[in-house]
Amino acid sequence: MKAFKILRKTTLLRHKPNPTTIFRAFFSAEPLTPEPDSQPSNSDSTFDSSHYEIPISNDPPKPTWNEGVRNRVEGLFGDEVSSEAKRKFKDEEYERKRKALAKALLEAALNKEEEDDNDDEETDGGVVKEEDQKSLSVGIIGAPNAGKSALTNYMVGTKVAAVSRKTNTTTHEVVGVLTKGDTQICFFDTPGLTLNYAGFPYRDVKARVESAWSSVNLYEVLIVIFDVHRHITRPDSRVTRLIQRMGERSIPTQKRVLCINKIDLVEKKKDLLKVAEEFKDLPGFERHFMISGMKGAGVKDLTQYLMEQAVQRPWEEDPFTMTEEVMKMISLEVVRERLLDHVHQEIPYDIEHRLVDWKELRDGSIRIEQHFVTNKLGQRKILIGKNGSKIGRIGIEANEELRTIFKKQVHLILQHIKCQRCVDYTDLGSP
Ligand SMILES: Nc1nc2c(ncn2[C@@H]2O[C@H](COP(=O)(O)OP(=O)(O)OP(=O)(O)O)[C@@H](O)[C@H]2O)c(=O)[nH]1
Structure with missing residues (x-):
């Protein structure tokens, strides 16, 4: 809880945000x-x-x-x-x-x-008593272009981070808030992360990567996401190492899930099974999800899983x-x-x-x-x-x-x- 509070201070987007702060942070403009x-x-x-x-x-x-x-x-x-x-x-x-x-x-x-499926579950925030509220903090980590922002956007349902074809477009941590029924999930979208600092000539990129690593353990659930199409066609050993490092051992304070993303781009479904096989023995991951963060395939199951992990705790944010x-x-x-x-x-x-x-x-x-x-x-x-x-x-x-x-x-x-x-x-x- 304390860690979560510290983490919140590092984030940019909150309920009732100060527009000047947001615009400066996002676009250096007001x-x-x-x-x-x-x-x-x-x-x-x-x-x-x-x-x-x-x-x-x-x-x-x-x-x-x-x-x-x-x-x-x-x-x-x-x-x-x-x-x-x-x-x-x-x-x-x-x-x-x-x-x-x-x-x-x-x-x-x-x-x-x-959205229609979920309409009846959405809340206006006034009906759930504080003692009945449940909360969860979720971090999303993955290589540049893995689809972190797209997944966050899809789950939260609004545009919280610019999504593009370029790498490293997420230059800050952004929180998205999903409130459904008595449960609120806060998402933290980390910047593109690499295991190897070599090749990053700019200091700010290095600082960003270091900050991402240091914040990883603070979340109650950590989503490790990777682009499965890229993994099949042009595997990157750094991404494989990231998945292995995160899956090597479980830590008591955090649940980790592996999201095999961009499945919509993979034509042969048996290729997906091979990838699932490749990472199935990593003990650190409690669950594996095959998803398309952009199209939404599998995201409902992931959201459901996250809802189930929420703990009895008052909401940190007003509902959106x-x-x-x-x-x-x-x-x-x-x-x-x-x-x-x-x-x-x-x-x-x-x-x-x-x-x-x-x-x-x-x-x-x-x-x-x-x-x-x-x-x-x-x-x-x-x-x-x-x-x-x-x-x-x-x-x-x-x-x-x-x-x-x-x-x-x-x-x-x-x-x-x-x-x-x-x-x-x-x-x-x-x-
Ligand atoms: N086909 C397909 N494209 C996806 C999917 N998820 C993300 N993308 C695309 O992949 C690109 C990168 O997605 P982002 O969500 O910006 O990736 P990111 O991990 O946040 O990237 P960084 O900000 O560089 O760390 C964008 O062009 C997205 O549209 C998916 O499930 N399917």
Whole structure:
């Protein structure tokens, strides 16, 4: 308990968080008033969702990939699309956008089914007496890209950490809170961990790895997760050593489980059995779970197991409520996730990302304005894309996802802002 309290102090995300702290920690930025050099809203460097007729539907996404959902995708690019949208997203761009949205809607639809199952168990926090409350602290540990954030996101049900195709995107510990019935589980997502410090030239990475190791034993349950597809196709001896080290001996104060992740990527199921066989004799692991943290396969069993481990103890966090500050944070997370998805170079790490305006409008919709500040002309070009196609793509996908999460109409504006002091821009006199 004491250890858990110490641990909490090191985490960033809490209930009723101070927005300034969160935004600084996540994006080195805080809400600002728009800068005087802002681009006009009709420029290529701006995405404004009001330029696109994204159909409004009050119906929740359907539980399967059925005709209704397909119609929504079709509607987005059908006859009702404005001429500007058509111009921007024609040809190849149009096709890719259609597919990306279809995938997003499919995932939203599938996720909904899982949520529906659990609706009756969710709590508003006011009904469970303190003496009846149960709690559990869970750490998730694994190599970079193993899928720690995706699993945390799936279990907690909101965006708590940016998930991307890059490694080491989790630069801090993030807590996600899952409260169901009388039980609350707090998740701690450790940074990418390696057994070998060699190859990490930067001090901060080394410090991060050391901090991850030192916190490992503080959790009541430790999830050791690895990418089974990678293990089958390109095994990494460091990952094998991590699993073996964690499974060598059981410790009385902590239960450890092995999560064989990304099973959706493995075509031959007998390959999965071979991997399970490989690690089956490690005494430190109480259970093995085959999961897809992203798609959700096996996650229900894992969640059930965790619920059963909870101990009688008052909750540490208020149950999750969608406060405005949480919504603001989610809006930044969702846009950042899309940025990382679509800009595959090192660029996203150099781009400053700010929430500059948030308004709940009279019609119940939310207007969200965010700015990207780039240092170099090259970064600007990549971020914006041809005729604004890239920033538009990021914007449309983020807008759609935010609307699904908030269950409200969202008017998202993404704008590129040039860095005032940057030599690259000054020399070329570029916008
Ligand atoms: N197909 C598939 N992809 C997954 C799954 N879980 C995670 N991914 C993908 O794997 C990549 C890495 O996932 P993350 O959750 O960011 O991994 P992480 O372990 O938190 O990574 P670091 O932050 O670098 O430590 C992302 O592109 C995810 O979409 C899964 O179950 N199936």
